[in-house]
Amino acid sequence: MRKLIVVLSLLTVGIVSQSMQTPNAASITRGKALYAQYCMSCHQADGAGAPRMTPPLGKTDYVTGDKARLIGIVLKGLNEPLEVNGEEYFNPMASFAHMNDQQIADVLTYIRNSFGNKASAITPAEVKAQRAKIK
Amino acid sequence: MRKIIVSLISLITLQASAQQADIQLPKGFAITNITKDKGRVRHIAVHSNGDVYLKLENLRYGKGILRLRDADKDGVYEDTLAFGNYIGTGIALHKNYLYASSNSAVFRYQLDAANNIVNPDQPERVVYGLVDRRQHASKSIAIDPKGNLYVNIGAPSNVCQERDRMQGSKGMMPCPILDSAGGIWKFRADKLEQSYAEGVRYATGLRNVVGLDWNTEVNELFVTVHGRDMLYQHFPELYDAKAGAELPAETFYMVKQGDNAGWPYVYWDPFQNKKILSPEYGGDGKKEGAPDAIKPLVGFPGHLAPNALLFYTGNQFPEKYRNGAFIAFHGSWNRNPQVQEGFYVVFVPMKNGQPTGDWEIFADGFTGKGKVSNPRDAMHRPCGLAMGPDGSLYVSDDAKGYVWKISYSAK
Numbered sequence: 001m002r003k004l005i006v007v008l009s010l011l012t013v014g015i016v017s018q019s020m021q022t023p024n025a026a027s028i029t030r031g032k033a034l035y036a037q038y039c040m041s042c043h044q045a046d047g048a049g050a051p052r053m054t055p056p057l058g059k060t061d062y063v064t065g066d067k068a069r070l071i072g073i074v075l076k077g078l079n080e081p082l083e084v085n086g087e088e089y090f091n092p093m094a095s096f097a098h099m100n101d102q103q104i105a106d107v108l109t110y111i112r113n114s115f116g117n118k119a120s121a122i123t124p125a126e127v128k129a130q131r132a133k134i135k
Numbered sequence: 136m137r138k139i140i141v142s143l144i145s146l147i148t149l150q151a152s153a154q155q156a157d158i159q160l161p162k163g164f165a166i167t168n169i170t171k172d173k174g175r176v177r178h179i180a181v182h183s184n185g186d187v188y189l190k191l192e193n194l195r196y197g198k199g200i201l202r203l204r205d206a207d208k209d210g211v212y213e214d215t216l217a218f219g220n221y222i223g224t225g226i227a228l229h230k231n232y233l234y235a236s237s238n239s240a241v242f243r244y245q246l247d248a249a250n251n252i253v254n255p256d257q258p259e260r261v262v263y264g265l266v267d268r269r270q271h272a273s274k275s276i277a278i279d280p281k282g283n284l285y286v287n288i289g290a291p292s293n294v295c296q297e298r299d300r301m302q303g304s305k306g307m308m309p310c311p312i313l314d315s316a317g318g319i320w321k322f323r324a325d326k327l328e329q330s331y332a333e334g335v336r337y338a339t340g341l342r343n344v345v346g347l348d349w350n351t352e353v354n355e356l357f358v359t360v361h362g363r364d365m366l367y368q369h370f371p372e373l374y375d376a377k378a379g380a381e382l383p384a385e386t387f388y389m390v391k392q393g394d395n396a397g398w399p400y401v402y403w404d405p406f407q408n409k410k411i412l413s414p415e416y417g418g419d420g421k422k423e424g425a426p427d428a429i430k431p432l433v434g435f436p437g438h439l440a441p442n443a444l445l446f447y448t449g450n451q452f453p454e455k456y457r458n459g460a461f462i463a464f465h466g467s468w469n470r471n472p473q474v475q476e477g478f479y480v481v482f483v484p485m486k487n488g489q490p491t492g493d494w495e496i497f498a499d500g501f502t503g504k505g506k507v508s509n510p511r512d513a514m515h516r517p518c519g520l521a522m523g524p525d526g527s528l529y530v531s532d533d534a535k536g537y538v539w540k541i542s543y544s545a546k
Contacts, residue, residue, distance in 0.1 A: 036366070036472070037371075038302075038304070038368065040368075040471050040472070041364070041365070041368050041379075041469045041471050042468075042469070044468070044471065044508070044509045044511075045471055045509070046509055048509055048510070050509070050510050050511065051510060051511050052175075052535070053468060067373050073351065077298075077300075077301070079268075079269065079299075081269070090269045090272065091269075092270055093300075094298070094299065094300035094302070095298060095301050096301075096302075098301070098302055098303055111245075
């Protein structure tokens with residue numbers, strides 16, 4: 001019995017750590033719909049952004065790198081000189097703090113696994129933690 | 136055999152990538168490219184001696200202004216002078232001075248009797264300290280025959296919300312941005328070191344004018360305005376995706392001193408032909424607002440970005456073009472999920488400052504590949520217009536840095 005519990009808890013740990021790392025297909029699907037609704041007009045259908053105005057989301061450390069920074073940009077918006085992959089962008093990004101933790105996690109997991117990107121998932125708990133720091 | 140096929144394929148690919156955009160024009164007009172690969176060429180001006188000045192939005196050879204000169208008049212601009220250490224959009228010639236703008240100031244350079252710039256490294260500062268908060272920061276300029284200098288100061292905002300571009304954020308009432316931006320300011324072209332205190336707010340309620348020109352037939356200022364974004368994204372219950380792509384109109388106004396065009400409180404709906412109250416200010420897509428605001432002369436499809444305006448005063452083109460307006464559209468970025476539109480130059484037939492017929496596309500094909508869904512995929516984006524001393528029309532492109540000359544021949 002004890003053995004079984006150990007095995008089970010090991011399994012659970014395995015599943016949990018798995019879900020921390022590997023993007024969940026359902027989250028990506030929800031994220032794609034949220035992207036179309038909130039992000040696409042500026043970042044474009046192909047995620048390549050618009051020249052001078054909106055930066056690309058593919059192949060940039062802003063998206064695939066530090067999760068806290070990425071979550072922070074979505075929660076707080078961004079309006080400061082920004083250079084991405086050697087090009088400068090001028091349009092401000094709005095705050096999307098009105099989206100809930102799950103929605104922000106989904107849309108960020110989607111962009112971190114689209115447009116040529118492959119990066120770990122973002123969880124609602126990680127969004128919640130960043131939101132708490134802002135308030 | 137396989138090798139040959141591979142070579143053939145690479146040859147075809149090479150040819151395709153070297154292809155030029157095929158610009159379509161009305162019958163009798165011809166287009167020639169006079170320069171290419173000059174970076175982000177914004178507005179342009181052509182001097183009476185044929186020199187072509189380009190204002191750049193990125194430094195080229197470390198400079199922000201280029202002068203192209205064709206001294207032997209063989210059609211090849213063999214001499215390029217680079218000067219000015221600032222980026223910007225506006226450029227204009229008036230009397231014996233060249234005027235150019237950064238995103239916060241206007242400078243001028245004296246020209247000598249041989250049309251050379253007396254001191255290219257030490258311009259005089261005509262205006263300084265204008266609002267530059269990155270969004271809508273370009274300062275377009277125009278000068279009237281009396282020496283008044285008109286400068287656009289775009290609003291660093293979409294629709295003056297408490298929090299810019301944030302869904303659910305209310306519009307500020309009154310909009311405090313209008314005190315220092317969102318309009319046209321008037322200065323003197325012959326006075327140095329002017330700022331807001333020395334200028335006059337000539338017209339207000341103009342979100343972001345990029346095209347402006349003085350009409351010498353009626354002696355008034357005319358402007359083209361970039362309309363607001365995000366109707367569909369922020370108010371899907373009032374506007375569907377198609378409405379969001381088509382609303383509001385991009386607008387073309389005659390503005391007199393003291394005029395108000397209504398931004399941010401209203402936008403122009405070209406289907407209802409009305410000034411509709413912005414939803415951030417309580418609008419529902421139908422309620423009208425700003426009864427005292429002026430109406431546009433023309434409402435163009437939404438988001439096409441009218442970046443340059445030029446009244447045609449030459450004698451080379453057929454009579455129908457005289458005193459009409461050419462408008463260079465930069466092309467849209469926010470008509471998703473529909474394809475982007477408007478990478479072309481249009482013509483509005485006019486007499487006495489009023490349109491006399493429908494606008495038409497004059498020069499098209501700048502994308503080089505038909506429809507594009509991302510403006511990044513457009514080969515060229517029209518941005519500046521100027522008329523040469525022989526009445527030819529010059530068009531600039533800020534994607535690949537091309538400038539073309541369009542001429543007419545009845546033969």
